[in-house]
Amino acid sequence: xxxxxxxxxxxxxxxxxxxxxxxxxxxxxxxxxxxxxxxxxxxxxxxxxxxxxxxxxxxxxxxxxxxxxxxxxxxxxxxxxxxxxxxxxxxxxxxxxxxxxxxxxxxxxxxxxxxxxxxxxxxxxxxxxxxxxxxxxxxxxxxxxxxxxxxxxxxxxxxxxxxxxxxxxxxxxxxxxxxxxxxxxxxxxxxxxxxxxxxxxxxxxxxxxxxxxxxxxxxxxxxxxxxxxxxxxxxxxxxxxxxxxxxxxxxxxxxxxxxxxxxxxxxxxxxxxxxxxxxxxxxxxxxxxxxxxxxxxxxxxxxxxxxxxx
Amino acid sequence: xxxxxxxxxxxxxxxxxxxxxxxxxxxxxxxxxxxxxxxxxxxxxxxxxxxxxxxxxxxxxxxxxxxxxxxxxxxxxxxxxxxxxxxxxxxxxxxxxxxxxxxxxxxxxxxxxxxxxxxxxxxxxxxxxxxxxxxxxxxxxxxxxxxxxxxxxxxxxxxxxxxxxxxxxxxxxxxxxxxxxxxxxxxxxxxxxxxxxxxxxxxxxxxxxxxxxxxxxxxxxxxxxxxxxxxxxxxxxxxxxxxxxxxxxxxxxxxxxxxxxxxxxxxxxxxxxxxx
Ligand SMILES: Nc1ncnc2c1ncn2[C@@H]1O[C@H](COP(=O)(O)OP(=O)(O)O)[C@@H](O)[C@H]1O
Ligand SMILES: [Mg+2]
Numbered sequence: 001x002x003x004x005x006x007x008x009x010x011x012x013x014x015x016x017x018x019x020x021x022x023x024x025x026x027x028x029x030x031x032x033x034x035x036x037x038x039x040x041x042x043x044x045x046x047x048x049x050x051x052x053x054x055x056x057x058x059x060x061x062x063x064x065x066x067x068x069x070x071x072x073x074x075x076x077x078x079x080x081x082x083x084x085x086x087x088x089x090x091x092x093x094x095x096x097x098x099x100x101x102x103x104x105x106x107x108x109x110x111x112x113x114x115x116x117x118x119x120x121x122x123x124x125x126x127x128x129x130x131x132x133x134x135x136x137x138x139x140x141x142x143x144x145x146x147x148x149x150x151x152x153x154x155x156x157x158x159x160x161x162x163x164x165x166x167x168x169x170x171x172x173x174x175x176x177x178x179x180x181x182x183x184x185x186x187x188x189x190x191x192x193x194x195x196x197x198x199x200x201x202x203x204x205x206x207x208x209x210x211x212x213x214x215x216x217x218x219x220x221x222x223x224x225x226x227x228x229x230x231x232x233x234x235x236x237x238x239x240x241x242x243x244x245x246x247x248x249x250x251x252x253x254x255x256x257x258x259x260x261x262x263x264x265x266x267x268x269x270x271x272x273x274x275x276x277x278x279x280x281x282x283x284x285x286x287x288x289x290x291x292x293x294x295x296x297x298x299x300x301x302x303x304x305x306x307x308x309x310x
Numbered sequence: 311x312x313x314x315x316x317x318x319x320x321x322x323x324x325x326x327x328x329x330x331x332x333x334x335x336x337x338x339x340x341x342x343x344x345x346x347x348x349x350x351x352x353x354x355x356x357x358x359x360x361x362x363x364x365x366x367x368x369x370x371x372x373x374x375x376x377x378x379x380x381x382x383x384x385x386x387x388x389x390x391x392x393x394x395x396x397x398x399x400x401x402x403x404x405x406x407x408x409x410x411x412x413x414x415x416x417x418x419x420x421x422x423x424x425x426x427x428x429x430x431x432x433x434x435x436x437x438x439x440x441x442x443x444x445x446x447x448x449x450x451x452x453x454x455x456x457x458x459x460x461x462x463x464x465x466x467x468x469x470x471x472x473x474x475x476x477x478x479x480x481x482x483x484x485x486x487x488x489x490x491x492x493x494x495x496x497x498x499x500x501x502x503x504x505x506x507x508x509x510x511x512x513x514x515x516x517x518x519x520x521x522x523x524x525x526x527x528x529x530x531x532x533x534x535x536x537x538x539x540x541x542x543x544x545x546x547x548x549x550x551x552x553x554x555x556x557x558x559x560x561x562x563x564x565x566x567x568x569x570x571x572x573x574x575x576x577x578x579x580x581x582x583x584x585x586x
Pocket of ligand 1: 045046
């Protein structure tokens with residue numbers, strides 16, 4: 001048994017000229033909730049489609065739960081629950097009939113307890129009461145829940161969930177996040193794609209950051225935070241003098257704005273900065289050392305915020 | 311275990327096709343045609359001697375209700391039965407792609423070859439049900455308005471009621487094979503698009519074009535290769551002895567079409583990117 005639930009090397013997908021996914025080396029350790037984070041259009045869904053064997057990589061390869069894909073698809077996919085690019089169901093069938101159909105298609109499913117498994121999946125996502133409604137009458141949130149129910153129809157070792165909280169209200173979002181945490185606690189590895197940083201911060205232990213098709217960072221959330229170097233922020237009515245002092249001390253990335261100067265601290269002790277400022281006669285009104293939050297880290301990694309990349 | 315489980319998906323597929331309102335309405339239309347034919351003949355025909363005019367079998371209707379079924383099959387095989395098959399076939403893969411259910415079936419996982427096999431089997435069942443619906447509605451309407459009885463065959467001899475029903479069943483089976491060839495083309499077309507309606511229209515156009523080309527005498531060199539060339543040969547089953555040769559040609563032609571287009575569907579679908 002390999003240590004990784006998802007492992008890819010050089011996974012690449014080109015659509016014509018566009019490189020949608022560019023040599024991605026994913027390593028999702030077993031037993032973790034891995035946040036697959038990136039702005040819209042960064043290649044998350046395309047990567048997930050390749051992982052599940054829906055589309056062929058232009059280059060590279062991958063394994064799920066230690067099985068090479070797509071050769072091992074018939075063996076490994078029954079152990080993988082998936083939600084890809086939103087829900088997809090037959091509109092004129094009820095929620096429960098849609099699940100019955102998916103279960104009937106699964107050769108490995110145990111027919112004897114099908115009803116019980118379908119019921120419990122519906123209950124777990126909070127759709128028990130709406131099970132017999134036609135899918136076309138479902139709200140977006142209910143549809144998303146049904147897709148989640150389909151992903152947990154059978155016990156899964158790996159869940160690949162593409163933006164599972166899309167379209168849910170805040171209450172629904174909380175419930176789904178709690179459900180994911182519970183599934184992880186039961187031993188499933190979860191690969192959770194999202195464009196929401198807060199989602200990663202709340203429920204993920206690992207994170208991989210996608211940007212324009214490339215995996216620009218991959219580590220535990222703790223390591224990523226530790227890597228982040230703190231910044232100092234000086235409030236003064238002579239910000240340009242303050243900035244000069246900061247530069248002379250060797251701080252990088254020094255910027256000024258309004259009544260502030262700021263820079264990346266690096267290995268320099270903050271008290272030395274204050275002393276130098278005072279020594280040069282810069283009137284210091286306020287001084288702070290701030291560790292960047294993940295948002296800033298993310299901007300640092302991608303050079304931009306959550307803009308849609310083409 | 312798989313031998314026991316394999317039908318579960320097929321049964322689910324049949325249920326999906328049969329429970330669709332649109333398909334139920336289509337079946338009702340197919341059944342309405344022979345009823346209309348029977349009523350129209352009843353209203354219009356004290357003169358039972360007009361047997362030289364009109365399409366095959368119409369002339370015999372007033373003498374035996376059995377021929378309503380045959381006349382209805384002869385009429386509906388021209389357009390309505392092909393449309394019925396085109397509807398199911400066009401929807402088969404493109405419909406699942408369009409609704410996003412295809413990606414979830416494939417991740418269950420359903421092997422792509424197995425998916426095509428189940429889809430094609432459902433198309434064939436659909437074709438058989440459609441044909442049988444026409445025949446049954448025709449038989450019931452005809453018997454009700456013109457009575458039942460031994461059937462005079464095209465060669466003049468008589469067939470018992472039981473014997474004539476067997477012949478009718480054989481005609482439905484033969485037409486099902488013919489329509490299955492169209493279904494194979496339809497399955498292939500359905501793997502090319504995510505628009506089920508577009509696929510259905512394209513398949514219908516293929517059938518109609520084949521009929522049209524078959525009606526142009528200058529193209530007689532082409533006729534043996536046309537999809538619909540031997541479809542009307544089902545009437546040969548009304549001879550005694552049965553003229554097997556045209557039927558055999560029809561079956562061989564259908565088999566060739568199925569071989570080619572099922573292979574094409576397989577080659578296309580097993581390598582296609584599913585990005586719907
Ligand atoms: N089937 C396709 N054909 C062409 N381009 C595609 C296709 N699927 C995705 N893309 C492009 O690939 C890029 C990545 O898309 P996607 O993987 O959906 O991003 P994300 O899921 O991170 O929002 C986008 O620019 C998108 O337009
Ligand atoms: Mg996406």
